[in-house]
Amino acid sequence: MTARRNLADLVAGLETEDLQAQKRAGEMLLAAGVAAVPSLAQALRTGPPASRKAAAYLLGAFHSSDAVVAPLGRALAVDPEPKVRKNAAVALGKTGAVTAVPTLAAALAREGVSWVRPSLILALGAIADEAAAAALDQVQVTTDLEKEALRKALDRCSAQRRTRRVAWRVDGARQLRFLLTVPPGLERAALLEAAERGLGRCEQVEAGRLRCPPGTDPHQLIPGLRCITGLLIEAASGPPMDLANPTESAAALAALVTESVPLQHIRQWLAAEAGAVKYRLVVTPKGIRRETFRALLSAVRERCASFDLVDSPSGYDIQLVLRAEAGSSILFIRPSFVADTRFAYRHRDVGAAINPVVAACLVRLVRSPGSQMVFDPTCGSGTLLIERGFLDGQVQLGGLDVSRTAVGAARRNVHAAGLTSQIAINAGNAVDGDHWPRCDEVLANLPFGLRSRRRDRSLPQLYGAVIQNITRYLEPGGQALLYTANRKLLGQCLVQRRRQVAVKERLLVQSGGVNVGAWILTVAR
Ligand SMILES: C[S@@+](CC[C@H](N)C(=O)[O-])C[C@H]1O[C@@H](n2cnc3c(N)ncnc32)[C@H](O)[C@@H]1O
Numbered sequence: 001m002t003a004r005r006n007l008a009d010l011v012a013g014l015e016t017e018d019l020q021a022q023k024r025a026g027e028m029l030l031a032a033g034v035a036a037v038p039s040l041a042q043a044l045r046t047g048p049p050a051s052r053k054a055a056a057y058l059l060g061a062f063h064s065s066d067a068v069v070a071p072l073g074r075a076l077a078v079d080p081e082p083k084v085r086k087n088a089a090v091a092l093g094k095t096g097a098v099t100a101v102p103t104l105a106a107a108l109a110r111e112g113v114s115w116v117r118p119s120l121i122l123a124l125g126a127i128a129d130e131a132a133a134a135a136l137d138q139v140q141v142t143t144d145l146e147k148e149a150l151r152k153a154l155d156r157c158s159a160q161r162r163t164r165r166v167a168w169r170v171d172g173a174r175q176l177r178f179l180l181t182v183p184p185g186l187e188r189a190a191l192l193e194a195a196e197r198g199l200g201r202c203e204q205v206e207a208g209r210l211r212c213p214p215g216t217d218p219h220q221l222i223p224g225l226r227c228i229t230g231l232l233i234e235a236a237s238g239p240p241m242d243l244a245n246p247t248e249s250a251a252a253l254a255a256l257v258t259e260s261v262p263l264q265h266i267r268q269w270l271a272a273e274a275g276a277v278k279y280r281l282v283v284t285p286k287g288i289r290r291e292t293f294r295a296l297l298s299a300v301r302e303r304c305a306s307f308d309l310v311d312s313p314s315g316y317d318i319q320l321v322l323r324a325e326a327g328s329s330i331l332f333i334r335p336s337f338v339a340d341t342r343f344a345y346r347h348r349d350v351g352a353a354i355n356p357v358v359a360a361c362l363v364r365l366v367r368s369p370g371s372q373m374v375f376d377p378t379c380g381s382g383t384l385l386i387e388r389g390f391l392d393g394q395v396q397l398g399g400l401d402v403s404r405t406a407v408g409a410a411r412r413n414v415h416a417a418g419l420t421s422q423i424a425i426n427a428g429n430a431v432d433g434d435h436w437p438r439c440d441e442v443l444a445n446l447p448f449g450l451r452s453r454r455r456d457r458s459l460p461q462l463y464g465a466v467i468q469n470i471t472r473y474l475e476p477g478g479q480a481l482l483y484t485a486n487r488k489l490l491g492q493c494l495v496q497r498r499r500q501v502a503v504k505e506r507l508l509v510q511s512g513g514v515n516v517g518a519w520i521l522t523v524a525r
Helices: 002-012 019-033 033-046 049-057 066-076 082-095 098-110 117-127 130-136 144-164 187-196 244-259 291-309 356-366 383-391 402-416 453-473 487-496
Strands: 177-179 203-206 209-211 230-237 277-285 309-311 318-324 331-335 374-375 396-401 424-429 439-447 473-486 501-511 512-521
Touching: 002 019, 002 033, 002 049, 019 033, 019 049, 033 066, 033 187, 033 453, 049 066, 049 082, 066 082, 066 098, 082 098, 082 117, 098 130, 117 130, 117 144, 187 209, 187 356, 230 244, 244 291, 244 318, 244 331, 277 291, 277 402, 277 453, 291 309, 291 318, 309 383, 356 439, 356 473, 356 512, 374 383, 383 402, 383 424, 383 439, 396 402, 396 501, 402 424, 439 453, 453 473, 453 487, 453 501, 453 512, 473 487, 473 501, 487 512
Parallel strands: 277 309, 277 318, 374 396, 374 439, 396 424, 439 473
Antiparallel strands: 177 209, 177 230, 203 209, 230 331, 318 331, 473 512, 501 512
C-alpha cells in the first residue's frame, strides 16, 4: 500500500515545469523498476501534459511488454500534444518491440507536425525488422530533417539485414501454419499464454505440439511467447518410409520435398539474398545407416537446389526434419535463424537449473491475480521468480537458497532481468521457518538428490519441512507449486501430510529427457 502511494507521489512529481525536480522524480520512478509501469501508463493516459510527456519518455526505459507498448501506442494515436506523441515514438523505438511497427506506421501516415515525423521514422529504424523496413519504404519525405531521419533508419535496417542474412517476410509467412513445440505436460500453460497474447485459437495436435491459426505473424511467436521451446512448419507428409532401403526411402523423401508447398514458396516467406538460405537435414529416429542418410541427403540436395536452398550442416538457417514413423512420414521445417533473446537474463546458472520455458509455463499455472507476495524457498539461480515477476509488475517476490553461489547467481540474473525492485534474494535454509514470509504463492523447484550423498540424506527432511512451512506461511486461498524429479519422495511426503495439504493438480512434465513431477497444492484449513 505504502509502495503504491509512494509511486503515486512520484508520478505527481512529474507534473512540474522545474526540469531538475522532474528529473529527480523520473529517476526515482525508474529505480522502482517495473512496479512503476502501471502508474506511468496511467499518467500517460490521464495526466496533465507535463506528466504525459515525462511518462512517455520514461516508459521507453522498460522491457518491451504489452504493459509498456500498449499505452505508448495509444498515446501515439490519440494524444493531442505533439511533444507527447514525439516522446511516445522515441520510447517505442527504444523498446524495440516489433509489435509496435503497425502503430508507428499508421501514426506516420497521419502525423502532420513536421518535428514529430522524424522521431516516428527513427523509431521504425530502431526496430529495424522486415515490417519496419517495409513501412519505411513507403515514406514520402517532406523536409530535410525527415530525409536525414529516413537515411539513418534505412541504414539501420540494412545493417540489421546484413547481420541477420535471413529474416521473416511477414506477408508471406502469414500463409504458413506454424506448429509450436512446448514441454510435454505443459500444453495447457502454453495455450493459456497464446490466448492471452491474442493469437486466436491455437490447438493441441499431440503431446508437446500446438498448431497456430492461419495468418499468425511469426514475430508474435518468438520473441512473443515464453512458454514455447521452438517453431516448426509442416512441409509435407506421406506414407511410412522403409529406412532400411536407401533407394526407396530417398525416392519417397524426394517426393515429399517436391510436393511441399511451404518449400516451393520459401522465397515468399523468407527474405534473404540469392543462395543465402542454408539448411541441414535431420532424420528421426536417429541411428539410421550412413548409406541411407547419404541417399536421403542426395535426394534432398537435388530437389532443394530448385528452391534456392543450400545444404550447409555446419551453419544453417533452417533445418529440414524428416520424422519417419510406423504410420507415416512427415517433413518439417524448423526455422533456426530467429535470434532468441527471451531468456538473455540468465547470466549465471546453478546445477539442476530449471529449463526457463518450463519455468514460464509453471508460473502461469499457479499464479492468481490478487497475489502480493510470492516465495521460492530453493530458488537456485532465480528462474521461477524472474518468470513470475515478468507476469505481473505489482507482485513482490522473495527467494531463498542455502548455497551462496546460487544466491549470487540469482541476484545477478534478477539484475539482468531488470527486476531488482521486485525480487529480493537471501541466503538461508528452507527448513527453518524463520526465513519464510507470509505469502500468496510458493514456487519451489526442489533439489532432487543426484548430486551428493550428504544432500540425499537430508532430502526427506527438506521436503517434509518445505511442506510443513507451506502449511504455516501460505495465505488462505494461496497455491504452492512443487517441482521435482524425485517424484517418489515427494509423493511419500505428501501422503504423510494429506490432512494438511490438498493436491489440486498433478502434472508429469518431460524436460531434458527426464519425467519431472509438478504438484499444485493448496492448504487444507
Ligand atoms: C533444483 S535447484 C533449483 C534451481 C532453480 N529453479 C534454477 O532455475 O536455478 C535446487 C536448489 O535448492 C537449493 N537447496 C538445497 N537445499 C536447500 C535448503 N535446505 N534450503 C534452501 N535451498 C536449498 C540448492 O542449493 C539448489 O540451488
